[in-house]
Amino acid sequence: MASDPHNSISYPYHARNIPYTSPSSPLQTLDICLPRPLSSSDPTSTIWIIYIHGGAWRDPLLTSHQFDPALRILLSPLSQPTPTSGLGRAKALTHIAGFATLNYRLSSYPSHPTHPSDPTDESRNVRHPAHVEDVRAALEWLAGEYKVGALGGWGWVVVGHSCGAMMGLQLLHQLRDIDLGIERDMDGVAGGLSMPLGVVGLEGIYDLEAFVRNHEEKVYREIVTNAFGDEEGWREASPAVMGGFGREIWREGRVVVLGHSGEDELVEREQVERMVGRLVGEEWEEERGERRLLVVKLWGKHDEIWEEGTQVADAIGAAVLDLADQNIPFKQ
Numbered sequence: 001m002a003s004d005p006h007n008s009i010s011y012p013y014h015a016r017n018i019p020y021t022s023p024s025s026p027l028q029t030l031d032i033c034l035p036r037p038l039s040s041s042d043p044t045s046t047i048w049i050i051y052i053h054g055g056a057w058r059d060p061l062l063t064s065h066q067f068d069p070a071l072r073i074l075l076s077p078l079s080q081p082t083p084t085s086g087l088g089r090a091k092a093l094t095h096i097a098g099f100a101t102l103n104y105r106l107s108s109y110p111s112h113p114t115h116p117s118d119p120t121d122e123s124r125n126v127r128h129p130a131h132v133e134d135v136r137a138a139l140e141w142l143a144g145e146y147k148v149g150a151l152g153g154w155g156w157v158v159v160g161h162s163c164g165a166m167m168g169l170q171l172l173h174q175l176r177d178i179d180l181g182i183e184r185d186m187d188g189v190a191g192g193l194s195m196p197l198g199v200v201g202l203e204g205i206y207d208l209e210a211f212v213r214n215h216e217e218k219v220y221r222e223i224v225t226n227a228f229g230d231e232e233g234w235r236e237a238s239p240a241v242m243g244g245f246g247r248e249i250w251r252e253g254r255v256v257v258l259g260h261s262g263e264d265e266l267v268e269r270e271q272v273e274r275m276v277g278r279l280v281g282e283e284w285e286e287e288r289g290e291r292r293l294l295v296v297k298l299w300g301k302h303d304e305i306w307e308e309g310t311q312v313a314d315a316i317g318a319a320v321l322d323l324a325d326q327n328i329p330f331k332q
């Protein structure tokens with residue numbers, strides 16, 4: 001563990017529960033980890049990783065901590081059993097300046113067995129686009145505070161699990177909408193925040209209509225209606241339906257990693273297939289090229305993916321190493 005002689009901060013440095021809005025609810029907070037002093041992470045060769053947890057937009061027990069197992073693995077890559085994956089992770093870590101894992105306001109969940117939502121608690125009774133607006137607020141805070149996605153600062157990759165994967169892509173829609181009417185400068189930065197260099201989606205939901213149609217259990221319709229209102233808004237919220245990830249809109253985009261496990265008991269494979277179809281239709285390339293789509297097969301159940309952590313770490317590693325191999329400066 002290194003330490004900084006000037007202010008005795010030790011590394012890896014962790015800061016938790018930082019509010020990113022003002023006023024802020026306990027859910028509008030984020031956790032940060034810096035593997036080394038930022039002065040030792042050059043923005044031309046390092047990026048930030050931003051994690052968005054899952055939990056069907058409503059589960060109060062799934063939080064920013066969902067990223068902790070993967071973070072632990074990424075921070076100590078050589079302590080892992082398989083030397084080859086350890087080496088890959090070690091190399092990936094050299095290209096990471098910081099990690100942020102986000103909390104965001106949730107939709108209601110009055111039937112939760114241990115932590116039911118109270119109708120007077122605004123932070124547990126929101127509807128789309130409030131969840132992703134919180135994610136955007138977190139990014140704006142990171143841009144102001146840490147120069148993530150800011151001019152002269154660091155590029156970033158957004159990573160999400162389940163509904164968090166959908167939110168990562170919806171965030172691009174949000175940023176694009178802010179962009180409309182705003183002149184982009186030479187470095188592609190508008191409104192003080194650039195688009196990400198990449199997206200990693202794991203066990204993701206990408207098409208709400210298909211998600212509800214593909215499951216008989218009525219909880220699926222409940223979850224989606226609760227988070228998005230009635231059906232007329234579902235298509236517009238679904239990244240696999242709406243697209244908008246092509247070169248002309250997402251100019252900075254260079255890598256997308258989509259992972260799905262055949263053992264996922266909650267989210268069906270068709271979700272990732274629809275998203276892949278959309279991206280291929282927008283000129284993302286599976287084999288090679290500068291807009292790379294990596295589709296990875298994962299193992300384990302829906303939540304086992306983040307609980308176990310190695311596959312989250314390796315999907316992030318794959319995105320980071322792909323960016324590094326493209327040999328284009330990461331800088332914003």
Ligand SMILES: N[C@@H](CC(=O)c1ccccc1NC=O)C(=O)O
Nearest residue numbers: 054055056057059162163266267
């Ligand atoms: N634990 C969640 C369930 C959940 O997360 C979920 C259920 C079905 C399909 C996807 C899910 N999560 C996506 O973020 C709940 O209690 O609502």
